[in-house]
Every structure is written in C-alpha cells, then in structure tokens.
Amino acid sequence: MLTDRYELTMYSSFVEDGSVDDHSVFEAFARRLPPGRRYGLLAGLGRLIPLIADFGFDEDEIGYLLQVGAITPKAADRLADFRFSGDLTAYPEGEIYVPGSPVLTAEGPLGECLLLETLVLSVLNHDTAVASAAARMVTAAGDRPIIEMGSRRTHEMSAIAATRAAYLAGFGSTSNLAGGHLYDIPTVGTVAHAFILSHESERAAFASQVAALGVGTTLLVDTYDIEQGIRTAVEVAGSGLGAIRIDSGDLDIESRRARALLDELGATGTRIVVTSDLDEYVITALGAAPIDGFGVGTRVVTGSGHPTAGMVYKLVAVADRPGADAPLRPVAKKASGKGSAGGRKTAYRRGDGSEGFTLDGTVPPDARPLQVPVIRGGEIVHNPALDEIRGYARAVVEALPASARDVADGTPFTTATEED
Template identity: 55%
Template sequence: MTDPWSSALLTDHYELTMLQGSLRSGAAHRRTVFEMFARRLPETRRYGVVAGTDRFLDALERFRFDEATLDYLSRAGIVDDPTLEWLANYRFTGDIWGYAEGECYFPGSPILVVEGTFAEAVLLETVALSIYNHDCAIASAASRMVTAAGGRPLIEMGSRRTHEMAAVAAARVAYICGFAASSNLEAGRRHGVPTTGTSAHAFTLLHDSERHAFTAQLEALGTGTTLLVDTYDVARAVRTGIELAGTDLGGVRIDSGDLGVLATRVREQLNGAGATDTRIVVTGDLDEYSIQALAIAPVDGYGVGTSLVTGSGTPTASLVYKLVARASEEGPDAPLFPVAKRSVGKPSRGGRKWGVRRFDDDGVATAEVVYDHEPDLGPLERPMLRKLVERGEIVGREPLQAARERHARAVRELPVTAQQMSRGEPAIPTVFEQRVRV
C-alpha cells in the first residue's frame, strides 16, 4: 500500500525559489548533472551501505504538483504564477543512475546521478537526500550488527524509538542488511518483511500470576512460542515455562540484567531439564558491540531496538546532492561544463562521475575507482551505476529480496578489515581517475 498523496512538498522552500529565479533567467532549462555522495564515512564505519533506492523511486513516482499542492503554494505566496504553471506540468523527464540497493559505498562514490534540466533535477534534492540519508545511516549500522552476530539471527524491534514512518523504513533496511525479521507490522504489509513477536512484561503483569500468563500464551500461540522470563525471577519463570510447555518450549527471552551471565544460567537450567532445543533470545539496549561481546554466550538470537533505528551513533549518513555539471553558454549540444563550489573544508569535484569497483585475482575488492569519464572497464572492474530512470520512466525497481542478496554478496567481496568493529579507515581506498588529456 502506497501513500496516495503527493510527495512534491517533501522539499525545501529554496528549491522552489531557485526554480522561480532560474525560470526568470532562463537557466532553468540548462541540462545539468546532480550527484549524491558522502564526503567521508564516520570513523565507526568501514563501508557505507546504499539503501533507500526503491523508496526514492516510489517518491519520484508521486512527485507531482497536484491541485492541493499548487493551491498551498499559491496561498502561501511561495512562488509566482509562471512558476506555479510550470509546476503544474512537472514530471521528471531525465535520466537517473544509482548504485544498486544493498551495495557498499565509500567516500566519493556517486551513489545517485541525476541528469535533467536544472529545473527538474533541483526539485529532487531534499526528497532524495531525506530518503537516502536516513536509510543509508540505518543500513550501515544494521550491516555491522549482522556481522557482529556471526550468523545468529537478529530481530529488528526499534519502531518505538523512532518516528513512526522512519520505523517502517528502518525495518525494511534492516531486512536488506540481513536481519531475519522485524516487529513492525507495517513493514510486513508494505515491504513483505517477515514479522515476529510474542509478548511483553505487560502481558505477565496483566494476569494474576506468571503461571496464568504463560498458560494463556502457550494456549494461544502454541508451545513453539517464546516466553518472556524476566518479569519477576528468571530461574522461576524458566522452571514454570518448562513445567507448562515441556521440553518442546520454543524459546525464552531475557530483556534485562547481565545478558551473558543470565543466558549461561538459563542454558544450564534448560539443558538440565532436557529442553536442549529451547532457544534463548536476548534483548535490551543491544548494539553491535554488545552483540559481539555476547559471541561466547549461549544465545540463539538477538533483538535490537534503539541502536538500530538511531544508526548506532550516526543517525544520518551525511550524503550531499550537488550540481557537478551544467550546459554552458556554448549551447545545449556542447559538453557539460564541470562546476564545484570553492568552499573551505568541503571538498567537491566537478564533473559527472562513474563509480567502479576494482578487484584482485581472488575477487576481493581493492579499490573504489571514481572516473571523471566513462571508462573502458578492465576484467577486474565492475561498474557500480545501474539505470534507475530512463527519460522519466522508472526502470530500476526490484524486489526487496534482490537487495538483500546483493548486500550479503557485497560485504563478502570486501577485505576482512571491513568486518572490524574498531574505528578506522574505509575498507578500501577511493581512487579518483582522471582522463589523461593529451
């Protein structure tokens, strides 16, 4: 189910005033290239993860200035009548390339390349950045958690800690990055993310005793369910659970206390009772570091909330969307003219770019190569840009599963340093290759 309303006002005011100014000067119709990229990665990330691509294509499809939208812009006096007229016919007619969803990126990777007139491309700045900055930030955190969990399943359960719609996007992104499931039902409906969950402390407290509560849950959900065992006393709750469900009890969840110690004790207790297949799930303020620290504990799965949906210390990916080339006075058929701001401390490189990943003979990535021209690829180079929009038509949609599979592959291709939890440099360097001019 898609929001039926227009996404056109998920836009900063200045994009419309720039439109008005450029319509006035005539420059609105110049061909331009805008690129989205990160100037750097946070110190806690060895790679970035591209996410939000499909959501951006959704937003692009809904990016129409319908009557209600135009009416607001007119009443609020945001732009003049010629601009409103132009907006009424707005439809992106250009081309967009992007790194595929689930891919890894590095500083300078041109993860989105938008080519169109200035007027049509400048309007997409905010909506594109909002979607990618959120989704990539969550994805980069999620991917590390999956690495930290070392094959044990992770459940995303952070909806309550973030904006209600960001929650849906975060659940989707976590799934792309390898989480097994989410608690978020809207993510299940909209995106097909598997959902899971059994009960909270409230359910135990609601009943006259823990035994009553467990009985009710087992009757309603079967013995395969997971009982929450830390409302009162963990050992007693585990004993009660086994008494009621027998050794077929699916699992127990521990949500507080020293999770490693408790998991070890509970495992012993379960094994002692013969419930060797009963799984132990731990939750409660976990992040990639505490997940990794629990590697030696007898834990069968992790639930992750706050740290996932807040990007584990990095809630935004700091991606920017910059004009890098435009038509010049020489006319529409001349090559586009590279442009870049000369700003202190904010390096930008003018000109359209092509991202390529370079590998060694063993298939391990060795560099992110950013060409300032369309390159002739060597046998150990893979082009990173794929066509998302062709002359205004969306051509780059794909099922969520494709992004999930791609992400697992993309991480496997990186050198093993990519999996370090410590602070440090990107897993591979970015190399800028300039055309040799003779």
C-alpha cells in the same frame, strides 16, 4: 511538496532567467563516513524510485506556494505539470559506498533535477544510516538471526522504512506489522512484560500464552526472577518449549545460566533470545554466549549513534542550453572544508574492493562498474525485489576484505578517488 523552500525559489529564478531547462548533472555522495565506520551500505533506492516518479504539485500546493511567495506565477504554470523527465543512475541498493562514492546521479533539465534534492537526501540519508548500522550488527551476530524491533523508538513512518533497511542489510525479521505487510518481511513477537504483569501469576500468563500460541512460542522469563521464570516456563510448556526471551541483566551470564538450566530440565532444543539495548558492540561481546537470536531496537533504527548518513546532493556539471548533447561545464564549490569534485563521475570497484571513478565515462578493464540505470527519460528501468537486494548486499559485504568488515571502530577502508 516533500521539498525545501529554497529549491522552489531557485526554480523560480531559473524559470525567470530562462535556464530552467538547461542540461545538468547532480550527484549524491557522502564527504565522509560517520566516525569509526569502515564502509556504508546504500539503502533507500527502492523507496525513492516511486517517490520520484510520483513527485509533483497539486493545485492546492501550488496555491500555497504562490500565497507564501515561494514561487512566481510563471514558475507556478510550469510546476502544475511537473514530472521528472530525466535520467537517474545509481549504485544498486545494497552496494557498499565510501567517502566520495557518487551513489546517485540525476541528469536532465536543471529545474527538474534541482527539485529532487530534499526527497533524494531524506530517503537515502535515513535508510542508509539504518542499513549501514544493521550490516555491522549482522556481521557481529554471524549466523544467529536478528529481529528488528525498534519501531517504538523512532517516528512511525521511519519505523516502516527502518524495517525495510534492516532486512535488506541482513536482519531476519521485524516486530513491525505495517512494515512486514508492506514489504513481505517475516514478523515476530510474542509478549511484553505487561502481559505477564496483567495476570495473577507468571504461571497463569505462560499458560494463557501457550494456550493461544502453542508450545513453540517464546516465553518472556525475566519479569520477576529469571531462574524461577525458566522453571515455570518448562513446567507449563514442557521440554518442547520453542524459546525463552531475556530482556535485562548481564546477558552473557544470564544466557549461560539459562542454557544450563534449560538443558538440566530437558529443554535442550529450547532457544534463547536476548534483547535490551543491543548493538554491534554488545553483540560482538556476546559472541561466545549460548544465545540463539538477538532482538535489536533503538540502536538499529537510530543508526547506532549516527542517525543520518550525511549525504549531500550537489550540482557537478551544467550546460548553457537544454539537451543531453549540450556541452557540460564541471562545477564545484570552493569554500573552506566543503569542496567537492566537479564533473560527472563513472564509478567502479576493483578486485580488492577499492573504488575509483573517471570523468570520461570509461571503466578500467579489470574493474566492475558500480552504477546502473534506474530511470531513463522519466521511466523506471530498475526495480529489484527486496530479497534480491538483500542477497546482493550479503554478497557485496562478504566480498569485502576482512579488515573492512571488522566491527571495531576504524577508518574507511578505501576512498573513491579519480583515476590517475
């Protein structure tokens, strides 16, 4: 039922006019990237695959659809044992994409492929928006780890998916326990200002925290006065204190002052973690500051200004009868500003990172194919572990030309175009 009503009304029409099983090809792609972006990082496939495998309608749902007139009785009969029986091909999760990249292709009976639209787009648009922003923050941070801590700024279920997307794009850990548990992602977090404020003094709060969590913990030093907070922290925990966190003020200035003071107090190994409205731009600006780790919240879970990836899912070819051997007719909307290329695309990447596609299923000998089989005849055939996806994403982004990885606003470094 994670779908839009128009898909069911179309499905009903297809059932009634006999075309519901005609062979078809749909593609998901982005017409453009968010303004300023040079590339996007595809994410969501690992969440999408099981959702497609489980996609269907129970008796209660079919009753509802009939009652509100979204489906005909004949369509209801078919929906009762709906199961996606077709093929799904996609760019691997963690691959980069550009305008026109056919990141996901569904092929099979028209009615089945059609009904996946909302599910495919919801998952890919959300997770890709987060991963694309996260990848830029990771580039900005260099070898300094980033904690995803945006759960409080987004829907409680989006938060869990965002944790996964940020991690696969290179974040090191998350504050989100449900996400950490579900996806086996390292979790971190110590205290909020409420903890300090609830105690009679900052010193009492630090003492309580060190007693419960040990001197390796991270003490939050900016509740009252940062300098005094650092002095108290080192007095309470000793020079072996794990880390301090600063969550306000000019982080460049405050981190330099904090480093100097920590060093003066002998806490030369104590790390400095900063949080507070960080994003790829702020992290870049903090490049020279003595900061050992960043915590990013709002801006990563909301895609750093672009909370949806803008992908669409379009019919690109259809046959007049069922079966994979039926001759496909390329189709495309012609309307103003929203034209798209018809035909099933086979995509590849050249050595310089640029992308192209053919309509005849071939890949040039000097290029690597970008699509992998994900579902074949309804069976899942691709399900890499999250750490494998994370490694893949790192390798793909690192292989990009330096100009493509630049965090400054720019234009897409390439566009997926048809081979001449």
